[in-house]
Amino acid sequence: MDGAPEPTSVGLCWFEPAAPHQTPRFDRDRLPPGLQIAGPAIVEDAWSTIVVPPGYVLRADAMGHLWINEVVA
Numbered sequence: 001m002d003g004a005p006e007p008t009s010v011g012l013c014w015f016e017p018a019a020p021h022q023t024p025r026f027d028r029d030r031l032p033p034g035l036q037i038a039g040p041a042i043v044e045d046a047w048s049t050i051v052v053p054p055g056y057v058l059r060a061d062a063m064g065h066l067w068i069n070e071v072v073a
Helices: none
Strands: 009-013 021-027 036-038 041-044 049-052 056-060 066-070
Touching: 036 041, 049 056, 049 066
Parallel strands: 021 041
Antiparallel strands: 009 021, 036 056, 041 049, 056 066
């Protein structure tokens, strides 16, 4: 698969009291190895929902694991 998959949907999510964020939702089964998704984002599969808050990045590895790390400026 070339590039990032398209979100399955985009909706408003609250991560802080000030205002909601437009947040894409992704299907975990469509995330290729090496993909990075900057938060905010939601990744879903049949068993779980993974929330990537603003200021964090999710990375999919070759074994299918998802890693979430804080972005350090």
